[in-house]
Amino acid sequence: MKISRLYCWIYGYLTVCADSPFPERLINICLHRGMYIFDIKRCGSNRIIFKIDVKSFFDIRIPARRTKSHIKILKRSGLPFIIQKYKKRRFVLAGIIILVAILWYASNHIMGITIYGNNRIATDTINNALKECGLTLGTKTSDIDPDILRNRLMIKLPDLAWVGINANGSRVYIEIVERIEKEQGVDKYAPACDLVASRDGEIERIEVREGQTVCKIGSGVRKGDVLVSGIVDSPVKGFEYVRARGEVYAKTRYSLTRCYQLEYTEENYTGNKKSKYVLNVLGKNFPLYLFSKIPYKEYKLNENAVEYKTPIDIIPSFFITKKEYNEITKEIKTSTPNEAKDRGGAELLQEIKNSLSERTEIIDENVSYTLNEKNEAEVTAEIICRENIAEEYVIEVAE
Amino acid sequence: MKKNSKPMQNRIRARLADTVDISKDIILDTFLIRGTGNNEIIIENYKGILEYTENCVRIKAKPRCIKICGNSLELCNISDDMLCITGNMDKISFTKNQDGDDE
Numbered sequence: 001m002k003i004s005r006l007y008c009w010i011y012g013y014l015t016v017c018a019d020s021p022f023p024e025r026l027i028n029i030c031l032h033r034g035m036y037i038f039d040i041k042r043c044g045s046n047r048i049i050f051k052i053d054v055k056s057f058f059d060i061r062i063p064a065r066r067t068k069s070h071i072k073i074l075k076r077s078g079l080p081f082i083i084q085k086y087k088k089r090r091f092v093l094a095g096i097i098i099l100v101a102i103l104w105y106a107s108n109h110i111m112g113i114t115i116y117g118n119n120r121i122a123t124d125t126i127n128n129a130l131k132e133c134g135l136t137l138g139t140k141t142s143d144i145d146p147d148i149l150r151n152r153l154m155i156k157l158p159d160l161a162w163v164g165i166n167a168n169g170s171r172v173y174i175e176i177v178e179r180i181e182k183e184q185g186v187d188k189y190a191p192a193c194d195l196v197a198s199r200d201g202e203i204e205r206i207e208v209r210e211g212q213t214v215c216k217i218g219s220g221v222r223k224g225d226v227l228v229s230g231i232v233d234s235p236v237k238g239f240e241y242v243r244a245r246g247e248v249y250a251k252t253r254y255s256l257t258r259c260y261q262l263e264y265t266e267e268n269y270t271g272n273k274k275s276k277y278v279l280n281v282l283g284k285n286f287p288l289y290l291f292s293k294i295p296y297k298e299y300k301l302n303e304n305a306v307e308y309k310t311p312i313d314i315i316p317s318f319f320i321t322k323k324e325y326n327e328i329t330k331e332i333k334t335s336t337p338n339e340a341k342d343r344g345g346a347e348l349l350q351e352i353k354n355s356l357s358e359r360t361e362i363i364d365e366n367v368s369y370t371l372n373e374k375n376e377a378e379v380t381a382e383i384i385c386r387e388n389i390a391e392e393y394v395i396e397v398a399e
Numbered sequence: 400m401k402k403n404s405k406p407m408q409n410r411i412r413a414r415l416a417d418t419v420d421i422s423k424d425i426i427l428d429t430f431l432i433r434g435t436g437n438n439e440i441i442i443e444n445y446k447g448i449l450e451y452t453e454n455c456v457r458i459k460a461k462p463r464c465i466k467i468c469g470n471s472l473e474l475c476n477i478s479d480d481m482l483c484i485t486g487n488m489d490k491i492s493f494t495k496n497q498d499g500d501d502e
Contacts, residue, residue, distance in 0.1 A: 023451065024448045024449060024450060024451050027448055027451070027474070027477070028447045028448055031447075031477060031478065031479055032479070034479070036478075037477060038474075038475065038476050038477060039473065039474075039475060039476075040451070040473065040474035040475075040477060041473050042451055042452055042453050042472075048451075050474075
């Protein structure tokens with residue numbers, strides 16, 4: 001049924017209305033004459049509406065005359081009528097042809113390359129290698145042989161461990177598996193060196209990969225002491241020079257001492273504030289206020305600039321700076337030595353922490369104070385850490 | 400004698416169809432009705448349309464006429480030997496042919 005309808009649509013069909021005193025007879029005669037009619041609907045006592053293919057419509061005259069029917073075309077449908085409709089619209093035809101051409105090109109050529117799984121090797125490098133191997137945007141899909149391409153790419157990029165190439169439609173997916181990365185910083189031709197202590201400390205853990213250990217766990221070392229020697233015993237030469245490698249973790253101490261006066265000035269905000277705005281255009285300031293006098297004797301100033309961009313790029317953006325004057329009162333206070341210790345200790349500990357590297361692990365913190373002859377609190381902050389203190393020291397080998 | 404010959408023939412044909420396992424509508428030259436719910440009926444091997452209105456379709460077939468009653472009835476697909484009727488069908492009945500050809 002569907003096929004016959006499709007056939008009918010290709011060759012065109014008409015929706016007709018037949019006014020007849022004997023509509024059933026008209027249908028029977030049409031069928032016996034081999035005409036293709038379908039979708040028959042009864043509308044009223046003497047009228048039927050049905051669809052008929054174009055070829056059969058020319059033969060309907062005889063049955064219509066025999067049944068005294070009056071036939072009227074209501075609608076023309078199907079491909080021939082669509083073509084006829086768009087025949088005069090040449091640009092539509094041109095558009096359809098271009099669309100078909102684009103579809104044909106897009107379905108037969110590579111329109112996208114997706115590379116995934118790479119970390120060390122840059123995507124651009126892989127893209128360039130693929131280009132040299134014969135795969136680039138616009139390559140014919142039929143010209144791609146995944147096996148050959150894979151072999152060529154493996155030869156071009158020695159860092160590849162495995163390559164998966166999947167051509168899916170007009171897109172190629174390249175899956176990359178890289179070789180395991182070589183240990184960083186290992187250079188066979190690097191000069192022989194020892195590992196020496198970068199700080200004073202108490203050794204807690206030793207991890208040596210190359211060289212001869214000369215320190216023990218639990219022993220104290222001073223800055224510059226050799227921890228791992230780069231001179232090792234050799235059964236052939238007696239001894240040989242190597243580049244000592246490894247980590248030596250030790251407990252280290254950082255301390256900072258500073259004097260703090262017991263009298264200090266405390267600033268308190270009164271809650272009164274005044275804001276003033278300044279317009280900045282092309283680096284020039286235009287105050288947006290009339291009176292420049294600041295109403296407070298003592299104040300703290302906060303400035304905040306906001307950029308306003310114009311919709312047109314060639315017109316530069318302008319800034320509005322908000323100046324906020326907060327009134328404060330200053331009060332001289334005397335603190336106890338413990339208060340000075342807390343105040344100074346927090347400051348000193350923060351300073352020490354800022355100077356530590358990220359890999360340093362903090363074990364303990366101590367803050368202590370002593371009062372000196374000037375009636376100042378001498379605050380000492382100490383941090384005990386665990387860190388790798390091994391650093392390379394090149395051995396001067398005698399020729 | 401001649402009057403009893405056709406039923407006899409039909410009985411023999413039906414027996415033959417049962418024996419050789421062939422579809423009876425071919426052997427007996429009768430109609431075949433297939434339906435999907437009460438919305439679609441396909442009639443094969445019919446002879447012609449006797450009456451067609453929105454509420455009733457009467458079809459000439461052997462050995463009896465088929466009368467389908469309902470509403471919004473349409474002759475969806477129609478060919479020389481097959482007829483597809485769609486719509487809300489309420490009743491199907493078989494009536495004697497007007498020409499008295501009750502086989």
